[in-house]
Amino acid sequence: MCHRAGFNEVDDHDVQDLLESHAEALSNDELIELDKASQEAEKEGDEEEPVRGLDIKTLRECLGGIEKL
Template identity: 85%
Template sequence: MSSERAQRGGAGAGFDEVNDDDDDVQDLLESYVEPLSNDELIELDEVSQEAEKEGDEEEPVRGLDIKTLKECLGGIEKALETLKEHDPNSARSSKLAHNVEKVSRFIKKSMMKKQEKPKSSIYSFFKPVRHAIPVRPANPATAGPSTSATEVSTAGPSSISSFFK
């Protein structure tokens, strides 16, 4: 067996070696068929509660807000001014400043787009309904009984049923 492992480069257990442990696999499968005892259930519950507590203590999500980004860009601009003042090679410092300012402008434009982006109103999720069949006002000649004040009866339930005829 060791010569086979040496031929394979000595990497881990081979398939034949795993098959030798059929009894262990069978024992493991049979252990899942048996119901858990009360003590085992309590232990599982405690472990899951501990895992939930650990999950609750996650680190807060970090993000780069606009205020922090403005502060960073301001610091970069100050550093570029200092570089221009103290660098003996003005061509080098000017080229660097130009490239950094180019990137800075791009970031500022992106920031402005985020700030100007209007919030969606609830009306943007609804569309006007257009009826497939046009709705027409009823023709008074075919509309049924009139509901004018002179013809309305106060006789009780029969007046309601006559309205729907």
């Protein structure tokens, strides 16, 4: 299955190691690293541009201009 997906260098042993690694408890250092990575990803998400919108006054003026046409 890995070979069909383009992972030609992956063998059964690699897959087994990966599956077993998910069953192991994480060390404190690994948990700290995961927390830092999560916080950094969250900060990157906060830097998105704010959504632009119209306030009621501007919308009223625009619609009023359309009605005059």
